[in-house]
Amino acid sequence: MSKVIVVTSGKGGVGKTTTSAAFAAGLASKGYRTAVIDFDVGLRNLDLIMGVERRVVYDFVNVINGEATLRQALIKDKRVDNLFILPASQTRDKEALTKEGVESVINELKEDGFEYIVCDSPAGIEKGAFMALYFADEAIIVTNPEVSSVRDSDRILGILQSKSQAAINGETVKEHLIITRYSPERVNNGDMISLEDIVNILSVPLLGVIPESKAVLQASNSGVPVIMDVKSKAGQAYMDMVERYLGEDVPHRFLDVKKKGFFKKLFG
Amino acid sequence: MMGFFDFFRRNRKKNTANLARDRLQILIAHEHARRRGAPDYLPRMRDEIIEVIRKYVSVDDNGVNVNLEKGDDYDVLELNIALPDRK
Ligand SMILES: Nc1ncnc2c1ncn2[C@@H]1O[C@H](COP(=O)(O)OP(=O)(O)OP(=O)(O)O)[C@@H](O)[C@H]1O
Ligand SMILES: [Mg+2]
Numbered sequence: 001m002s003k004v005i006v007v008t009s010g011k012g013g014v015g016k017t018t019t020s021a022a023f024a025a026g027l028a029s030k031g032y033r034t035a036v037i038d039f040d041v042g043l044r045n046l047d048l049i050m051g052v053e054r055r056v057v058y059d060f061v062n063v064i065n066g067e068a069t070l071r072q073a074l075i076k077d078k079r080v081d082n083l084f085i086l087p088a089s090q091t092r093d094k095e096a097l098t099k100e101g102v103e104s105v106i107n108e109l110k111e112d113g114f115e116y117i118v119c120d121s122p123a124g125i126e127k128g129a130f131m132a133l134y135f136a137d138e139a140i141i142v143t144n145p146e147v148s149s150v151r152d153s154d155r156i157l158g159i160l161q162s163k164s165q166a167a168i169n170g171e172t173v174k175e176h177l178i179i180t181r182y183s184p185e186r187v188n189n190g191d192m193i194s195l196e197d198i199v200n201i202l203s204v205p206l207l208g209v210i211p212e213s214k215a216v217l218q219a220s221n222s223g224v225p226v227i228m229d230v231k232s233k234a235g236q237a238y239m240d241m242v243e244r245y246l247g248e249d250v251p252h253r254f255l256d257v258k259k260k261g262f263f264k265k266l267f268g
Numbered sequence: 269m270m271g272f273f274d275f276f277r278r279n280r281k282k283n284t285a286n287l288a289r290d291r292l293q294i295l296i297a298h299e300h301a302r303r304r305g306a307p308d309y310l311p312r313m314r315d316e317i318i319e320v321i322r323k324y325v326s327v328d329d330n331g332v333n334v335n336l337e338k339g340d341d342y343d344v345l346e347l348n349i350a351l352p353d354r355k
Pocket of ligand 1: 009011012013014015016017018019040121122123180181182210211212213214216217220234
């Protein structure tokens, strides 16, 4: 059995690619054969975040156009077994992704024994985002604690529930919520919307909360999915999320303000 | 003269997170209604109806439900008002 999971958000720059890389690497590290596809045609970035940019020869669109085989285009990760990356094309042609083309690639990955196929969606609610979500069995909605991101998440949920293949066939896409760049301090001060409020407004089950963390930028600088930085809070929160996704009962962490020490309280 | 407590009150920051939550709740209810094909005057009409009712009895915000049922030939606007308990 294979599952197609789209990582989407509507709004740009909220952490879809960071989450796709971490989630796919996490699943693979648990022994599942996993492919992660960059749907951001024209703006490919997943290859950079995963540190495989120099190994890109063929891309997603080459495979769709029959210019390369899937095997030639898939990049096998050298650090994590079972992890494969299908990079996006740099073409400016918005029509490069066709439903038939995307479907055939996904089907070939399924036949090839991939258990999880993670689709990193581009921002927006246009063609690219639509292609990334159309064949999804499940969706990870990436949201920042900020009004426009929450609203866009709601809009992308509406599209999933009405325009995806599953919805058209009268089935439902299983939804998961990830809140990223969360800052308990700011929630405590009353200037960041709390995760309870976000969950309430979107009414999607919460899969994970990833704190705002410097480790994310450091990981992307070095081309290593942040989940592999096992010492960082963000990395740990992503691993918790993967384990929760796989059915383990893992409590949420990093939601509370750390207690300031005595001296910090006096002078900080 | 500004009292001690006024000083504190003035310096306490507004809780903008709650403001964000309230605005989102209203906006998203509105957008959901539109998605379901309900006319977009419904939320505003609901607020006005609540105001009128409040001139006579005290009802709370959740005590008034406005619902539009789509039928084959005609639509039904259903108005449900829960009056306060008789004590
Ligand atoms: N938890 C986090 N803490 C701090 N920075 C973060 C966190 N998550 C993401 N970022 C930063 O936010 C930026 C956007 O992240 P990312 O590229 O993953 O977003 P995206 O949703 O894929 O963007 P796009 O819509 O352009 O595809 C990056 O600079 C990344 O380092
Ligand atoms: Mg991205």
